[in-house]
Amino acid sequence: MSTATRSLPRTIGAHAILLTYTVIALFPVILVIVNSFKSRAGIFGAPLTPPTPKTFDLIGYTTVFGQGDFFHYFQNSLVVTVASLFFVLLFGAMAAFALSEYRFRGNTLMGLYLALGIMIPIRLGTVAILQLMVATGLVNTLTALILVYTAQGLPLAIFILSEFMKQVSDDLKNAGRIDGLSEYTIFFRLVLPLVRPAMATVAVFTMIPIWNDLWFPLILAPSEETKTVTLGAQLFLGQFVTNWNAILAALSLAILPVLILYVIFSRQLIRGITSGAVK
């Protein structure tokens, strides 16, 4: 009977469906990247063929590098993402440790309070967040974005990390206590290294929405100085509606860093999802 589950037609069918969907998923991305290396005539004349010596042209990239201050936007995005990530991981791990390790009055309540933010999007508080940032003079600073993204990332980080910290052996921590280690040393030296895989998973989940966010940069930090790469690309694309070379080149430049990071970290990301870290 078990042969039925892996019969040849069934396997071919499965591959056919998966392959079709893979093509659908990758086609637009490849199409954009391939065409960004072509001349205008090549883009419109034969959009589906790879660049030939005749149609190969880097005019799009020259325009992008000449016009937009992409390097600067890129830097802003990097600063915001890395700083938010650092605070989410540090504060999140500390709070997760407190919730999973110590029994104190209101522990469950605190856990629920911090978990609220997993379901309720921070975006709904935008009106008051903007007022707060105006009042504290943080509008058009990267600090505003870092604060918002830290708050946005914390709930899920705490939720996932406390699940993992519950699995760290009590004997190990108690041995540390007997040896006279302070609670801080136990956390930083014993527990943190043990939950590193979970931290990596949280890092990936936190990073993608921050890097790709358009709403908060648009509202809290739209100035030239503080534009992130997502907002910069959006405005740039708006300006060059008719310059297809430049648009395709800008899109490719925006895709590539994320794509490279993804290929490097995909194993980690997928293991994180499939290990049931998100339930």
Add this chain to the structure above:
Amino acid sequence: MDTETMAEETRPKRPIRWHVGVFLAPAVLVYTAIMILPLFGTLQLSLFRNIEQHQVFVGLGNFGTLFGDPNWSVNFWNALRNNVWFFIIHMLVQNPIGILLAALLSSPRLRFAAFYRTAIFVPTILSFVIVGFAWKLILSPIWGVAPHLMDFVGLKSFFTAWLGKEQYALTALSLVSVWQFVGIPMMLIYAALLSIPDEVIEAAECDGVTGMAQFWKIKLPLILPSIGIISILTFVGNFNAFDLIYTAQGALAGPNYSTDILGTFLYRAFFGFQLQVGDPNMGAAIATIMFLIILGGVCVYLFLVQTRLRRYQF
């Protein structure tokens, strides 16, 4: 004196554990100051109106305006209707495709599973700006990629400028969003399918339940809790969506507001557009409605769906 206080007295008095506070403080402070307080601040703002430079309490007046004043209500109901349609398309297209792909991926001894998994998840990591613009170019009649491709399968006559036509634009954009996010239900269902123990599957095979019947009768009931989770994630994500519509169609959600959803409506109300001045109080009122919709969805999920789903412990 009850036993509890007796115990308190006999137990040596414990020192205050400052470290618990130190561990909790940074996260709780940032989370409360930047997320919870602004959320309630927004709810509160929706009850006020700016009259001659003063915030005046108007109770539910702003909501009255939103639901009844034709200047607002036409757009509001339109955005709400569009948002519901946006959600329905995701539930009907994204989640079944995600489940199908996950079911195929999890079949035993499938070659290239890792490759398919990685490739199908690629759109999910891309930013809305890229996705919105790339599809705008592909569907554009100027470039002609879409009609060219449809010509291959003999459907060229069906092509039209989907993003430019009122009756198609919203559906087309919903499908673009489905294309982007199908990886999430796929991964979560895939994880759930992998966690089904082999013994259960073997037992089913012994009883002659294989192939499609096995999926419908054995696996599907076991992954129902995960389907519940992807449904509520889709719900929250859809009623909070903004970026894709904004990048593809602009803040005016054209053509003629046909792709307007609550997120873009909130943005316009808050910041103003063209001749209308931004109104933080009306923005807050719209955000409050979105909050109530999402909260309602989450409550339905937590109290009605989740408690009734049977969970199996292996």
